[in-house]
Every structure is written in structure tokens, then in C-alpha cells.
Amino acid sequence: MYGLVNKAVEDLVVSNHGEEVWDRIRGQAGATDAAFISMDPYPDELTFRLVGAASEILETPVPDLLHAFGRHWMLYTAREGYADLLDASGSSFFEFVANLDGLHTRLSLAFPELRPPSFVCQQVDDRTARLEYFSERAGLQPMVVGLLQGLGERFGLRIEVELVEARGETDDCDVFEVRIV
């Protein structure tokens, strides 16, 4: 994953628990670089080790951390200068979600090693949609829930997300029902 993701993990920990705790997490995860470079790709394993170490040190289950990270990601990227790009990606919550694939496609030009997930959004009614989530990375469903809820906050909405179909062993698709509350 790109350094921007690891920096967001760092920001989440530091803003809630301080530098000292982050240094311990970094040390336990074996992150040797003094700082992450946003545009530099890092092995996925490093990010997973950071999350694992954070889970142990903060005594928080990994799914809870991933959920928190998903929400934080929206706040963090907006703060890091991507707010206008987010604003330009949709004028409503569902429009944004529907445009996510297009946004990721365009981002792949700037981030050539990006391996983004794919989202297919079918709106059921004004407040409900069925979202198919495809990713080569397993276990990140709680993060998707956090991302959707963090995105909802950008639009001043409270979002409920329910996993209605979990991926199987040969399938890489999870299906969520997304509702504006």
C-alpha cells in the first residue's frame, strides 16, 4: 500500500494515543523508516503488521481498528489536501459511491502500483443501495463499513451498513446493504 495509508494509520494512533504509543507500535511492527513517504509504495504486510501491533498494544480487536481507520481515512485524506477532489467526486452520498470506481481508475494513473477495490452500486430507493465490494485483500470489510460511514459524515448523513453476503472461498465479493438513516 502507498505510504499515505500508513501515514493515516499513524495519524489515527497519534491523534488518539500520542507519539510514544505510535513509536511502540512502529517498533513492534518492525517499521524501520523514520517517516512514511505518501507516494512511496510499501508492502501490504507492513500495513497489516502495524494494524496487528496496534491491536495488541491498544488492546483493541483488529476489526474495531479497521472500522475506525475507515472513518479516519475520509477525514485524513480531506485534511491532507484531497478535500476538493472528494468534493468533485459526487454531489451526493450515493453519487459519490457510484463514482468510486471511476475515481479509482483515474487515481491509478497517478498511483501506478495501486490495487484498488471495485464497487458496484445499485440504488434500491432514495435512501438504500446494494453495494458489491470486490477486493483481492481479504478481511477488510470492517474498513469498508467505516469508510462508508466516514463518507456519510462528509455529507452530514448517518449511514447504516449491513453485510448481507460475505465472500466465499472462491469468491472475492462482499455485498452490503447501505442505508441513509
Add this chain to the structure above:
Amino acid sequence: MDDRSGFTLSPQHLAEAFPFHLVVDRDLRIASVGASIAKVCGAVRPGAVWMDVARIVRPRLRNVDFEILQALCGRGLVIALENERLSLRGHFVYEAEPDRLVLLASPFVASSAELARTGLHVSDFALHDAVPDLLIANRVRDTSLSDAKRLAKRLVEKGEALEVARSAAEAASAAKSRFLARMSHELRTPMNGILGMAEVLLAEGGLDARQEDSVRVMCGSSGALLEIINDLLDYARIEAGFLELESRPMSPAEVLLDVVSCFRHDAESRGLQLEVEIEPAVPRCLVGDPKRLRQVMVNLLGNALKFTHCGSVRARLGFRSEGERARLSFSVVDTGVGIDEGARDRIFEPFVQADEETTRQFGGTGLGLSISRQLVELMGGELRCAANPEGRGSCFAFEIDVKQVECTAQACPGPKAVLETRRFAGRVLIAEDNAINRKVAERLLQHFGCEVHSVENGRYAVEAVLREPWDLVLMDYHMPELDGVQATTCIRGAASERSGVPIVAMTASVRDEDRQSCFEAGMNGFLGKPVNRQHLADVLAQWLRPRVGP
């Protein structure tokens, strides 16, 4: 639109492929508008007059009519719509049937913030339009710049923190050096009284055996205390990087034999064999620092004897020459208590001994080996410790760089004659503010047969020198009114035939910089306190005549 292959783009496909297109008819009215323009520029609608809603920013035009716009076909344009609400970049194409111009364009925006201000979204662009990709690339560039700035700032902060820490460390080091210099001075001054008077008592004789024994204990204890002070000062100097080695002709064999002679009595009295082996290859003369070489040898031999209860201590001096490089080797092997392998590195650390039992049983500051190791390193070598290869005990060894020199009597003087029993004729002026030290110096000089007069500060010393003739002035450093350096400067600068009188510093300020400032002021010699009788005799022999008769 029809190209040469007969391909036609329907109005619907045109609208999809170019959501930012405009069609202008010969009357310069807008015929149709792309959906994305219509989304944000309500006034740009079919029927609107071109001149009311659009302005060509580049190229600059004086007038606008259909022919002028037609002449621009294929040329890049920047066009502002609806009072700059949206800027477009594109070009006109002419459609002969039905005689109209079609503007094919994209928003002319440089950042996602600018795009957001227009009210457009990424989805308003055609999929093949690279403008959103450019905006993302610009955003990414800004992220990289932010990273670079953040890292640079962090570097500066770290650099500043390091600078603060360095300044604090330097200030602490300077304070420590000042403290050590002051303590050294304060300790040496009373020790001069103890050691000096004890030596005078011994030299003058007349003591019964018990009294002489007591005075010798005083001398020995004072000497031991002086060694500790010297060790502390040496350590501080080495640590601060102030210690500089001398480079002068010396005979390493004589240095070793001199050191061994100092320990011979102690070794024999304890039934230990003290053996010396000097390889024939060792040159008689080499260039090095005999004082510091002697210091290391004293430390290693002293330790070996201290920790050996039976058996022997063997000192060995060797030499090898490889091209222009000459190496002097020295080793001390003993049959003493030995040092555990795990403790062999530790014993070179300052204030550390092999174990607490060693400290209790044998005493010492734990500085000697640390100083020796650093002195050997300064001399281009490494001091190593190993087990005695022949069995019980230890072996300390080093090799140092030396320079070879042609051996002449002048280059390599032999051992000095013992002068303690000699007497000297001459008038000596002592400038010394401390009454005890004045008395010690007077007694020592009188013992050597000198005519002595004392003054209490530098000003009186200047007056006395200019008033009457002296053969030698012994000048303290720190004195009221004028200190020794200031007084010497006054004397040397005076228009008097007596301004060239020999002046030798006699001071407890023994740092290299103190010594240097004495010589810079014009002094001819330097004697550290506590004053050693032998060294004082050397100075007197240099400046006074030998006394013949009583």
C-alpha cells in the same frame, strides 16, 4: 460530423464525447451546448448571443465575427464563459453543412480546488478527457511536496535539537573542565605545603628513625594523592580532546629501565621476580613522547605488581620496522590473579575495576587503564589485555607508532645526574601569595644554598625586579594585584636592563593552556606544584651557578 472514412458522429454521441462543446452559427448565436457547460453556466444556452456569454481570452482579438472565428479553426483557444465562471481550452472546427462552428473544449483548470469552485464533478468529464487525471497528478505532486517540506522541517528541528544538545554538552564539559582545573589548583596548593615541608624535613636530616619513618609515610601518602589528582586531570584532558602528545627524541629502553628501577625495591621486598627484556632491535633513540610512554609503563607495571602475590612480572620491549613505519611494542606479563575474560573489556572503562572485591582489596580510582588505553590510542596503537599465555595471570600489550632518528648525544640525552645533594649560588626572588607555599619554597631554596627573598603579589615582584638584581624569579600564577602572567608581561616590557631576568612559573595551575600562557608572557620555565625537589634542582642548575663550599 463526417470524416474521410465516412464516419458520422450523431449529436447524441457528440454530446457524450464532448460534454464541454458549443455550437455557434453564422449569426454568432449559440446553437447548442454540452451538458456539462449547461450544468454550471445557465446563461450559455441555445439562442444566447456569443458576445454576451463568451469571451476569447487567447489569442487576443480586436474584433469578433464569424469569419474571424472561422479563421481560428484548428488553433488553440482559451475562452471564458459567463463572466469567467468557467474557462475552457479547446479549438473550433468548421462544419460546412449547416455552416457553423463547433467548439470542442475542456475546462481550463489547474487544481481540484479550482474545479470545485466551478461546481463541476469528475463525472462531468468525458472518460477520455485527461483533465481530471491532470488534477489528480497535481494533487499528488502537492502531497509529495508536503512530504518533502515536512521531512525537511523535521530535519531542521532535529538539527536544532542536536545543536542545543551539543551546546549544552559543551557548556557542561567546559564547566567540568573549569571545576577540575579549580579543584586541581585548590588541592595542589595545600599539598605543596605537605609534600614540600616533608621533603625539607627529610633533606635537612636530624630526625630520629621513628620520626623519619613518619615523614616518609607523609611523603608516600601525598605522592599517592597527587597521582590520583593527576589521573583525574589527565582523564578530563583526554575526554575533552585537549591532551596533545610531545614529539621529541627519547630512549625507550632508558624510559623502561627507569620505570623498572622505581618498582625494583617493592618487587624484591615482596619476593617477586621483576624481569626486563629489551630486544636488541630496539633503537637507542626514537622520536615519541617519553613522558606519556613512561606513564603507560608505570601504570601497567604498577598494576601487574599490585595484583601479583607470588611469581614474576616480566616487561618486554620490542621493535619492528616496515618500510617507513616503525612500531615499538611493549608487554607486561604477570603470574598474578588474572582477569576473567568477561571483565577484560570492562576494565578499560573509566572508574571501573574488574570487580568490587578488587576495589575493596586493592583500592584505586579505576582511571589508570582507561587513561593508558587512550594514551596508547593517541600514540597510534591499541592496548590489549589477554590471559598469560603460559598459565595463571595476565598479559597487557601494545604497539605504538614511533619515528626513527639518528642517535646523537644531543638528540637523546642520557639520564640526568642526581642533583639533590648539589648546592647553588644566586639570588632568587619568590612571588607567591600563599604564606605556606612561600615558606615551603624558601625552605627548599635555602636548603639548596640560595639567597631567597619573597614578595606577596605580582606588583611587588615587578617592583623588586626593577629595583635590584636577581638571578632567578620563581613566579606564582594566581596572585592579587597582578597575577604571574601580568607581572611577567610588565617586567618583559619594562625599559630596564633587568627586564631579561629568568622567570620560571611555580604554580598549581598545571593545565596545558596555563603553561602556554606563561610561556607566551615571556617566562623561561614552568614548575608545577607540588614542587618536586628534583625538578626544582633541575631549574636551579639551569639558571644558577653551582655553590662551591658551604
